[in-house]
Amino acid sequence: MSQHDRYDAIVAGAGHNGLTTACYLAKAGLKVLVVEKNDWIGGAAVSRALHDGWTYSNCSYVCSLLRREIVRDLELPKYGLQVIPYEGGASFTKGGDYFAYMSDHDALRREIARHSLRDVDAYERFSQTVIRQCRFIRPFLLRNAPDPTSMKPRDISELLFLVKQAHDLGSKELGETLRFWSMSIGDFLDEHFESDLIKAHIAGAGIIGTGLGVYSPGTAYVLLHHYMGDVDGTIGAWGFARGGMGAISNALGACFEEAGGKIVMGSGVDQFLVRDGKVTGVALENGDEYHAPIVASNMDVKRTFLQHTETKPLPDDFTKAVKRFKIRGSSGKLNIALDALPDFPAAPKGASFLRGDMHCSESLNELERAYDDWKEGRWSQNPYFDMLIPSQIDPTMAPPGKHMMTVFVQYAPYDLEVDGVRAGTNWNDATRKAFSDCVFDKLEQACPDIRSKALHAEIRTPWDIENEVGLTEGNIFQGELTFDQLLFNRPVPGYAQYDTPIDGMYIVGSSAHPGGGVMAAPGANAAKEILRNIGKRGAMSGYAA
Amino acid sequence: MSTKTYDAIVIGGGHNGLAAAATLARKGKSVCVIERNETCGGMARNAAFTNGSLAAQIAHLLYNLNPKVAKELGIGSAKAPLQTKELPTVSLQEDGNHVVIRGTSASLSTGAAHPEAAAFDALISRLTRFAALLGQMSTKSPPALEGGLMDLATLGELAGLAKLGFDLKRMGKKEMREFLRVILSNVYDLILDDLEDSPLAGAMAADAVRGAYAGPRSPGTVFSLMYRLGQGGGAQLPMGGMGAVSNAFEAAARAAGVEILTGKGVARVLIEGDRAAGVELDDGGSLQARAVLSNAGPNATMMLAGPEHYDVEAVRRMRNQRCKGTAAKVNLLLKSAPQCTGLNADLTAGRILIAPSATYVERAFNPAKYGELPKDPVIELVIPSLTDASIVKDGQHVLSAVVSFVPYGLEGGWDEAAQQRDQALTLATLEKYAPGISDLVMEQQVMSPADIEAKTGAPGGHWHHAEMGIDQILTVRPANGTAHYRFGPEGYYLCGAGAHPGGDVTGVAGRNRAFQLLKDGVL
């Protein structure tokens, strides 16, 4: 039986960006429906109970990028969102030493000095540069990317804004900015530091989620993408959402429903319905149909157009550009239920940095080799990981006395190569287990008793992430964050302002500017664009407007 | 030593130093070039085998000689004669199914049509159009950032940018968008979006990264491919070897009245009151001048004047220049012409590439990152004696090979054993495509990046003196704040490959700096 409900707007996908768009539209007075294929909302910002008593933030796991303007506009704290910053982190060596990052300035200086006296000053220079770059980029996150080929007054004024910001930097800074944006994180760190361990500790942020190596140009920007957020105004700080990352999506969902919106879960969009170049609604896999003159897709641009839209009426150029949009998956994840806190023999008892992000990589070359494996269709034999135990700060994640560990692993290929054949289907229980063994082996470098403390582990490969979350190829950003896919190039040159060749249809997920991460900026910017296009620009209020 | 005060002294008689000197002398300035080696030419010289046969010591083909510079200096005229011949490119495949590239057309070595000929034509034509646009920038000063974007003083350069923008717009929205998308991306994806991964793709990938510390998957390599396509992408073989090209530059300089001192190195630049005033030679002598240009690498150029004349930032930037050389040279003297499997004599005389796929090129780069030799190197080779018999004796032949991804910073250092491994690797690779070639070898010349640095002073033995990454080009070449006007003290200029627009045998860097100096009113 098909329904024929009519809405002002439909959002396909209840990821945090889709929900953000939905919230702003509903608050502007539109009748909005969200359809989600899974039985839960949140996409890659989700909390799930896969082992009795434990909560896993089973994709994204830490929060910083979420724009505070949006948090305020949508009053997310009112709907239960609480972000708790964590401090510090560490990289452990095979030899039983570590480098600890601490937010206490003096302690940090002493710790750096323990590894290299020279690097103490280097660190000051490094952090000043990064903070300056963050300040430069942050104003662009909630703005549209101007189309440089366009003569429209809006595009020209956005371009002028860019020129003005660049000009205000001053000549020297402008040159440094151009350079920083185009450098590799490896070269950038080599310029500053001498300690391999410190370099490796920082470099991770340049490759997370990215199909590039630490020495690939462009990875300094990726680092920036991970530093440009904030928690409570501290730029570059990261925190845990209490109750897991799902708390963000749940707050958005509650806000949306209170504004009168409706969410339908459990059946995905089969087809976006298009007539005469105009979108008319969606047809779900279960046969239900919903109609609206506006449809916003929270799915990545490839999935939206190559799987759920009739491509024939689309311009060839557009389809070609969507096909060549790069969305290679490069990350895996282990979520581990722990019987007790593992032992970190290298660290002082109760050290604060154990509550932060922990790694076991010792040099840039080691990280670069990890990338070479990925290029050849293997998971890194000596992987980089970003490991945290959030239950130390957020006790809701595990039963009393027990703990939850999240291990983000770089690199794991989507098309795994087995016997000379590369395919996602090569990810099976045996290869998944081998991948997890490889990660556990390396975890033992930091906590030798990890295996005996692990009660359950959820192993997520790019293939699994695609199948569950719908992120094509398991790319965590819905499209790689390389120059050719940023700003006015994201996702498709000429369609970088959330619009598509189909009238009334929009891309509102991380495939759009300014890209991935739990940031909500694409969703908010898209809402603004939609309202403007239907002549309701004034209906959007708040900081993001 | 003379007590004369020259208008300008040029440190280094590489082709760029010579171009700078000739340009100034043609404007009536008195100029002296001081070259440490016995002959001018730097990386563009010949080397003789024991029997007198000649090979291009390092650089061997012209891809990018700038026609404007050649015309200005009269290169190729009676005063500075030079003859060249355009070669086709042959990209080898072990099984003998080679690909032949002439301009924008690709075919098979059997003469049959290449199944991807149309896609290749479209792709390479588009890139060549983009490259021509970018090429406009090469003979102009890079846009200055000094004084900020809105500063009136920079409007002249901004006009250059604006012209680029205008020309881009004229190509149409679609092309402009494509340009803005690909300009910063990686060549691997760009090629494989349109072509299968085959020797055709391999040839493009190899051309993009030859001399670079980058594999085709590194962002920025589309730019380096466009740089190489700046003059259309053809390869010219200079008759008489690459040395003949430098000889032509030298002749042009002499004809304009330039004095050239060879076999003398400059030990330091004399600075008086923050102004370049001359040079002191290795032998203790000194020469006076009102301006000094340096054809040496960026860091060496700073060190010649003394770091105390630069601010701390500039010193740090110079020391952090990315210039890890990745190209080695191997020259073979052969008893007779080698036979490549499935290749006729005509094509054997072409520019031959061993780069059977883009993936092969990327794999070849991997070990270089860790200071190791590649397992299967990328090679560009030419047998010039098949085209130009004058350089050899008794029906012998010379094979000139640029071996890519041989790292400057080889683990364990460049000792005798390392040289031999490099040489053996090259021969073993050649043997796969031209079985029996090893038996023809009479004599070999091997130059590792470390040797190249030792012989020419090129930092890291780097092809371009400084990596042509996006972070080291245009306004930030060689480094932020030094790209544009003088290099530190007044009257001191960088005129080699490390300056905008970069390396290859082009003559542009030298010629640009000469004009800049005149424009700055130093003389």
Ligand SMILES: Cc1cc2nc3c(=O)[nH]c(=O)nc-3n(C[C@H](O)[C@H](O)[C@H](O)COP(=O)(O)OP(=O)(O)OC[C@H]3O[C@@H](n4cnc5c(N)ncnc54)[C@H](O)[C@@H]3O)c2cc1C
């Ligand atoms: C393993 C992993 C770790 C990460 N770690 C972090 C982190 O720590 N911090 C951070 O900031 N970011 C992190 N990220 C990135 C971040 O989570 C994502 O970029 C972001 O959540 C994407 O949000 P989105 O709303 O754009 O898309 P998604 O979350 O992908 O939402 C898309 C939604 O559409 C739904 N959908 C798909 N197909 C259909 C269909 N046919 N019909 C209906 N609905 C459909 C999906 O189920 C999903 O709910 C991580 C990502 C992953 C995968």
Ligand SMILES: Cc1cc2nc3c(=O)[nH]c(=O)nc-3n(C[C@H](O)[C@H](O)[C@H](O)COP(=O)(O)OP(=O)(O)OC[C@H]3O[C@@H](n4cnc5c(N)ncnc54)[C@H](O)[C@@H]3O)c2cc1C
């Ligand atoms: C293996 C290899 C192969 C190459 N093949 C090609 C090719 O086929 N085609 C091509 O176009 N390009 C090629 N190149 C690149 C090309 O050779 C260079 O980019 C170009 O020659 C640089 O010219 P230049 O005049 O700027 O500097 P150089 O040629 O390096 O000249 C610098 C000169 O300065 C002199 N000098 C330095 N310091 C002093 C001092 N203190 N006192 C006196 N003299 C000094 C040096 O002796 C030298 O003669 C190749 C490079 C390499 C490494």
